[in-house]
Amino acid sequence: MNVSIINIGDELLIGQVVNTNASTMSKMLIAAGMNVKETIVISDDHDAIITSLTRCLDSSDAVLITGGLGPTKDDITKKVLCEFFDSHLVENQEALNNVKRIFAARGYELTPINRQQAWVPECCTMINNVLGTAPCMWFEHNGKVVVSMPGVPFEMENLMRTEVVARLQKNFATGRIINKNILIQGIGESFLSDLIEQWELALPDTIRLAYLPQAGMVKLRLTERIADSQPSSIDSLLPSLYALAGKYIVGEDCETLPELVHKKLTASGKTLATAESCTGGTIASKITAFSGASAYFKGGIVAYSNEVKESVLGVRKETLKAYGAVSEETVREMAEGVRKSLNTDYAIATTGIAGPTGGTLDKPVGTVWIAVAGPNGIETRLKKFGDDRLRTIERTCNEAFAMLISNITK
Amino acid sequence: MNVSIINIGDELLIGQVVNTNASTMSKMLIAAGMNVKETIVISDDHDAIITSLTRCLDSSDAVLITGGLGPTKDDITKKVLCEFFDSHLVENQEALNNVKRIFAARGYELTPINRQQAWVPECCTMINNVLGTAPCMWFEHNGKVVVSMPGVPFEMENLMRTEVVARLQKNFATGRIINKNILIQGIGESFLSDLIEQWELALPDTIRLAYLPQAGMVKLRLTERIADSQPSSIDSLLPSLYALAGKYIVGEDCETLPELVHKKLTASGKTLATAESCTGGTIASKITAFSGASAYFKGGIVAYSNEVKESVLGVRKETLKAYGAVSEETVREMAEGVRKSLNTDYAIATTGIAGPTGGTLDKPVGTVWIAVAGPNGIETRLKKFGDDRLRTIERTCNEAFAMLISNITK
Numbered sequence: 001m002n003v004s005i006i007n008i009g010d011e012l013l014i015g016q017v018v019n020t021n022a023s024t025m026s027k028m029l030i031a032a033g034m035n036v037k038e039t040i041v042i043s044d045d046h047d048a049i050i051t052s053l054t055r056c057l058d059s060s061d062a063v064l065i066t067g068g069l070g071p072t073k074d075d076i077t078k079k080v081l082c083e084f085f086d087s088h089l090v091e092n093q094e095a096l097n098n099v100k101r102i103f104a105a106r107g108y109e110l111t112p113i114n115r116q117q118a119w120v121p122e123c124c125t126m127i128n129n130v131l132g133t134a135p136c137m138w139f140e141h142n143g144k145v146v147v148s149m150p151g152v153p154f155e156m157e158n159l160m161r162t163e164v165v166a167r168l169q170k171n172f173a174t175g176r177i178i179n180k181n182i183l184i185q186g187i188g189e190s191f192l193s194d195l196i197e198q199w200e201l202a203l204p205d206t207i208r209l210a211y212l213p214q215a216g217m218v219k220l221r222l223t224e225r226i227a228d229s230q231p232s233s234i235d236s237l238l239p240s241l242y243a244l245a246g247k248y249i250v251g252e253d254c255e256t257l258p259e260l261v262h263k264k265l266t267a268s269g270k271t272l273a274t275a276e277s278c279t280g281g282t283i284a285s286k287i288t289a290f291s292g293a294s295a296y297f298k299g300g301i302v303a304y305s306n307e308v309k310e311s312v313l314g315v316r317k318e319t320l321k322a323y324g325a326v327s328e329e330t331v332r333e334m335a336e337g338v339r340k341s342l343n344t345d346y347a348i349a350t351t352g353i354a355g356p357t358g359g360t361l362d363k364p365v366g367t368v369w370i371a372v373a374g375p376n377g378i379e380t381r382l383k384k385f386g387d388d389r390l391r392t393i394e395r396t397c398n399e400a401f402a403m404l405i406s407n408i409t410k
Numbered sequence: 411m412n413v414s415i416i417n418i419g420d421e422l423l424i425g426q427v428v429n430t431n432a433s434t435m436s437k438m439l440i441a442a443g444m445n446v447k448e449t450i451v452i453s454d455d456h457d458a459i460i461t462s463l464t465r466c467l468d469s470s471d472a473v474l475i476t477g478g479l480g481p482t483k484d485d486i487t488k489k490v491l492c493e494f495f496d497s498h499l500v501e502n503q504e505a506l507n508n509v510k511r512i513f514a515a516r517g518y519e520l521t522p523i524n525r526q527q528a529w530v531p532e533c534c535t536m537i538n539n540v541l542g543t544a545p546c547m548w549f550e551h552n553g554k555v556v557v558s559m560p561g562v563p564f565e566m567e568n569l570m571r572t573e574v575v576a577r578l579q580k581n582f583a584t585g586r587i588i589n590k591n592i593l594i595q596g597i598g599e600s601f602l603s604d605l606i607e608q609w610e611l612a613l614p615d616t617i618r619l620a621y622l623p624q625a626g627m628v629k630l631r632l633t634e635r636i637a638d639s640q641p642s643s644i645d646s647l648l649p650s651l652y653a654l655a656g657k658y659i660v661g662e663d664c665e666t667l668p669e670l671v672h673k674k675l676t677a678s679g680k681t682l683a684t685a686e687s688c689t690g691g692t693i694a695s696k697i698t699a700f701s702g703a704s705a706y707f708k709g710g711i712v713a714y715s716n717e718v719k720e721s722v723l724g725v726r727k728e729t730l731k732a733y734g735a736v737s738e739e740t741v742r743e744m745a746e747g748v749r750k751s752l753n754t755d756y757a758i759a760t761t762g763i764a765g766p767t768g769g770t771l772d773k774p775v776g777t778v779w780i781a782v783a784g785p786n787g788i789e790t791r792l793k794k795f796g797d798d799r800l801r802t803i804e805r806t807c808n809e810a811f812a813m814l815i816s817n818i819t820k
Binding site: 010011012013014015016017018019020022023024025026027028030036037038039040041042043048052070071072073074108111113114133152154179181188189190191193194200208209210211212213214219221223255274276279280281282283284285287288289291292293294297298299300301302303304305307308311312341342343354355356357358388389390391393 | 420421422423424425426427428429430432433434435436437438440446447448449450451452453458462480481482483484518521523524543562564589591598599600601603604610618619620621622623629631633665684686689690691692693694695697698699701702703704707708709710711712713714715717718721722751752753764765766767768798799800801803
């Protein structure tokens, strides 16, 4: 079963908002055994919507549309769908009750423009959007399905999770798709490819392998498409992969290294603190994005100035003077300092020159020191990450997470 | 001049990687006066590439392609382009020198699979990619242009910035597009729309208005398309907008509130510290993403546990006991504590229940206290943000940034 996704919105097309909806929707569809044929971003434009919808209905069994359902004048999706399906707008009582409930809860008065949110094409099935005022609309057309959802990410995600995916599965007979992620760190994509070439060549035809490089690491993804009754063969292929590349494999079944850190620390009952200079709070932010992080993450210090390194982390003035803020000695004292003062099992520290300015001959932009302190002692690592600021921050985070995972696993 | 963008990659299509390339490219094309017709994501699949390229060449003057140029077997873009343009691969000396240089710099041996990166279709113009091994390829075809770039974001961005956009501008005569952003906080999208309805209706035909809601704020974007010689009329439209909605306008000409904070603090010479509980380092991380933040940002404390609130920030045990960690009294002591101990002009503090667990009847999930302390005293604010964890974190950040901006502007 093929699905195409059309994300409507000038803000997406001109690049002011990154389109996260496509990836969120794709992940959910793939996990439910459907095939995503293409995802398209177009303008809030009558002709673009009609043309893309016509074409996607030709090549796919279902077309999922997001966006253009707001109360403001630039949003035209509902009007265009009415025209496409030769229908007209009618007020939907359930949708109206929902709009009224939302306005009442916020203590706002219901204006005529907001009341129009409850009007939907007569030919569609209205699916209630409990998180917002724009209803979800389900159309059936010559055995195919068109679904229109709001573009607000959390509203769309809730509709997909609670209604749309299950209705699609029921409407079309779908098989299973199995995905397996393997997180690899410490080897570049092409060297990894050389290392596991024979294993890759021997993979069965039902399985696809993808190399997904992230900042400073590679995620391998195995994808298998099978019938509902058929068992997966992925697990039987892993021992030979480990035999070739085991020393670079950090973990499985996670999307990212912080997710793996979260799982391992949650399971171990050990605690963590951070002392960040060049990563500026990004490590703490990635950790605390997970619900439940408070069980193991006590806190962190963003020591962006030398003053804070000294006064809060207890890095010695002599160390800073003799070796500088970006040095093994300093990063070591940062990790030890935060581990001691926050009284945790593990501590991560980073210090470096994220750039693009601030480099010297000795310590060019991209020079980073990382330390991980734990019950088994402290490990430090020097990296040279190049001159892209945000990339250096991302790579430093991933290097630190990989060091921490290996320290926990020891 | 119309441009279509094709981003190739299974990892994008199945949603494992969010497609930031489309928005990055669109922004640069729009700023250079080109029109982005659509952006498409497709699989590393022969037929999908041929079909999409054929179709986009029909409707656009230029087609920009990213992805599928890696050395691994799942990458097939170069082979398919060879077939599409009826050409064959030849080794390009400049590209080979670049590959050799990159491997030498990293101290790696050049393997045969990496050497193949220097092979390009004979009919194309090779544009050297100094940041990576996959060359950029420029094809001309019946007066239209096809450009193939690597999918690695920073490599693509560098090629676009240094070569591709300028070559497109030279190849096609392009007009100007003027964008004006206005950041608005403290009023919802539909109420804003009602408030400025008459102003919006009176906008000239050459100008489009878009409402771009972000977490807890709305960005208004005015877009004007004019000939190279024509003056912009946008500035003359602003006074009447300010007359209607001035009290909600936080700033202009920025994409985000942290960008505005960065500009204002850089200009003022004042310093900032943060004390974050529920935002877990995200405020610090958003600030330190900007190069030059070290001039005003001294550091921050991520006080995820009560221990850290007491020991590092100096929140009194009695305050925590009497009012709890999520209270006006605690957030006030957090802001004052970090402002004092880090010796800064301004301080932001946050404490709340990000959820989805941890709520109580009194303080449901989404309850957040924010404080901004500065030379003019301290302001605190209570918000109820609902039960989506990451959204609550984002909204808390934006609320805090808006409070800080208003405090600085006072």
